[in-house]
Amino acid sequence: MNELLKVNYDNDRITLSARELHEFLGIKSVFTTWFNRMCEYGFQESNDFLPILEESSGGRPLTDYEITLDMAKEIAMIQRSDKGKEVRQYFLELERRWNSPEAVMNRALEYSRKQVKALMEEKQGLIEENNQLKPKALFADAVSASNESILIGQLAKLIRQNGYEIGQNRLFEWMRENEYLIKKGERYNQPTQKSMDLGLFEVKERTNTNPDGSTRITLTTKVTGKGQVYFINKFLS
Template sequence: MNELKVIENELVPVYETSTGEKVVYGSELYDVLGVKSQYRDWIRNRISDCEAIENEDFEAAKILAPSGQSKTEHIIKLDTAKEMAMLERNEKGKQVRRYFIQVEKKYKTASLATQELSPQLQVMINLEIEQRRQAEKLEHVENRIESIREVVAIDTTSWRDDTGRILRKIGMECGDNKSYQDVRSESYQLLEKRMGVNVKQRLTNKRRRMADEGICKSKRDKLNYLDVIADDKKLIEGYTAIVKELAIKYGVA
């Protein structure tokens, strides 16, 4: 289920795969539902409750944690995600389920209408829809970036301290559901998704270069992902924008 693109983002981000499958990220569904238990416990229980089958109803993907180790994210088909929301048995679960149903109806209706047209018209319509989506997505991103800039200020010369302060504040505000390490991990995951980089591999390469230069192991071991980000101006810009967005998301700006 790679090559995901966002097609709906009003409540829970809904993605479309290269084959047209509608999916959601387990962690993003978990956040919107406001679940009290830990993510790993919740997802395990819900997969069991739904009798979901791996590689049919969902896929487990490895992502980076701040420690440099990998942890598991889940890419879940919309039908299964709808059932997971229903099993919460509360108003938020009902709201999310209704939202998923609306998304399903919207794209099913569009698909049926398009199938009645000639192949040539279908191609033209699909191209126009895609162009419109990209334009709307760009406008949304630009508006969101401008909004974030107005609310959260991060100095480019002290970005490491500023981003750390904001992430620690998010961790304290969110308590057990979103600790500092969890939100730090989320920031790196978003960086990898949006910037198309492998931060862990870059860290490994940096340590190897330092070893070749004769720098002692104790100094190499102290390196972290922030040191990798600091080497690339574009990564610094991308990372600070992500931390600003997280501040807005968790209401700590």
């Protein structure tokens, strides 16, 4: 299968660049106008897309959006053009391969390997200490022992599992209102200086090469192990 557009396989879902899709479809209107019009079809930030800041070949900052495969399929169908039909068929094939029994099994095995590794690396002293703590402290120490950062949406699931009902969108909103994430501007939804000083987040930077040879930088905000403990205890208290 020829690669029509570059896609990212991360956090159990497929995403891609809205700007690259806009370019492939040959849309004549400017990107920002087009994307805002597409959002009128009911797509929601955090669920269907995330804003990312990238740098153009000329060094100018540009806002792109990392969109889900489902959103990309709907956009392609809306265009009603040969390009739209072609790329939608490409997305359907990607989805078919992603959901094949072999791919699902491989992801499950990889997840299991990570879980086993994390358990084996726990220190005996931490286990003994955890036995004396309350359930919420047990969970908090287990998280702090992990070196892996997680997305804010995954943090919302962890908080729900510990008895506080909150979804991804509400958690984003709460973090912005409480000055853990930036409310507006080019750094929208990125950590505030206060959050970074506390060690609650880290920003993962990824450099991608565009079809024209230019590069773009993708910034993804993730919650550190310390941040997971901090926010879970804050909601539980």
